[in-house]
Amino acid sequence: MQQAKDAFAKYLLDKGIRNSRQRHAILNIFLKTEKHLTALELYNLVKKEHPGIGYATVYRSLKLLCEAGLCRELKFEDGTARYEHLYGHKHHDHLICTSCGKFVEIIDQEIEGLQEKIFKAHGFHPQRHRMELYGVCKKCKK
Amino acid sequence: MQQAKDAFAKYLLDKGIRNSRQRHAILNIFLKTEKHLTALELYNLVKKEHPGIGYATVYRSLKLLCEAGLCRELKFEDGTARYEHLYGHKHHDHLICTSCGKFVEIIDQEIEGLQEKIFKAHGFHPQRHRMELYGVCKKCKK
DNA sequence: TTATAATTGATATTGATTTTCATTTTCAAA
DNA sequence: TTTGAAAATGAAAATCAATATCAATTATAA
Structure with a gap:
């Protein structure tokens, strides 16, 4: 999990993007929840610990996580988008x-x-x- | 193509659903366009020949065609739904x-x-x- | 013909996602 | 430290495809 955090921190640094408090919090909760979450589900988890963080920030962070190679967006037959962990997971x-x-x-x-x-x-x-x-x-x- | 039309007519008859002018027209244009169309693309084709037919009717007809086994809705990575011909096509x-x-x-x-x-x-x-x-x-x- | 039910098309609504924008935060230079 | 520029945030608005609503139209069968 620390490796994943480091990889994200490195990605942000390379891109000149800030590793803000919110991004860090969202990444933490994403990493410790080994499920295929929707953006809304992740938002609800984040809200419990960090009531101030908004929906848009969760969305934006998920995009960032994907860009950084930590997660992958999956669109399923019902149209919902779910996000899965990529770090430490082989292609599957x-x-x-x-x-x-x-x-x-x-x-x-x-x-x-x-x-x-x-x-x-x-x-x-x-x-x-x-x-x-x-x-x-x-x-x-x- | 006639077989597909007959199959649709039979499906409607069995279900007690009417084979309306609009449905017939939409099926025709769907059948003669061997592409993976989106609902909007099909609507635009339909509009050319039948300016009166509305978007909602195209949507509803596509659902019907799927139920009747003539077409299949495919959701792609970009989130768009496209409809492909099933009649006379094996699983692929x-x-x-x-x-x-x-x-x-x-x-x-x-x-x-x-x-x-x-x-x-x-x-x-x-x-x-x-x-x-x-x-x-x-x-x-x- | 007439009553009934299905269908239609315009419009409104939904729900997920994205964008906007004023405000806040961060960082680096002075 | 201050301060100014740039980035990030969160609330709200906008978007977009898909679906539902509903009054008007059309078809069907008695």
Whole structure:
């Protein structure tokens, strides 16, 4: 967690952006909440500890965190944007329970390889991809 | 194309929903435009031939087309919803050029099989998935 | 024909996100 | 320290796509 904070501090320093009290607080709460939060959910958590911090600041900080490579914005089928931790997480895809909302991070080298093959076969220069698997988890099936 | 129209007519009949002039017109224009359109883009096309038809009706018709299994709503990374033809198209994923926006429909049984394996390995009952590959196409690379 | 119900299109509303802007804070130079 | 410029903040307003509302229109079947 300290590494992530340092990485953010370094990013801000490099860009000449200030590591303000608010940004620091928002990063802290983001880091200690290992969930795929929406901006609103994060705002509500932040508000508990720091009632003065506004919605807009949370939004702006989330953008900054993404730029700094600490988090990634995911848009889901229902249109909501959720933010996930990137620092210390390898590239991964998601397996999602449509009943309880559970997220499982998936890494499958075989699939990654096949994706590369598809890019090549169509003459594309690969940039990124997203894969989401939707189903019903063990608990919810019962 | 006639098959698709018949399928839509049948769906409406079964549901006791009327096949109105507007719905018919919107379906026609949707069918003859083999692109991944946004609702607004479709509306603009519709307006050319049928200036009286309103935005809301286009939206409602798109929902109906999706329910009827003729089209599918896709939410992309930029948040825009686009609608693609389903009738006569097998399940497929997408390879997308981030420069010119070109869409290629991808079918890869090997990946599909691996996805099934992932569902099983985590005890999930599979429902659906999405996979999008983003890169730069041959033309745009030059 | 007539009563009923569905559909339409204009408009208003929603909800998430982004922008604006006056105020506050920070930082660096004097 | 002060002070002045620049950046950041928070509240409110603006935006934008999507959805809901509702009076008017249209279609259907008795």
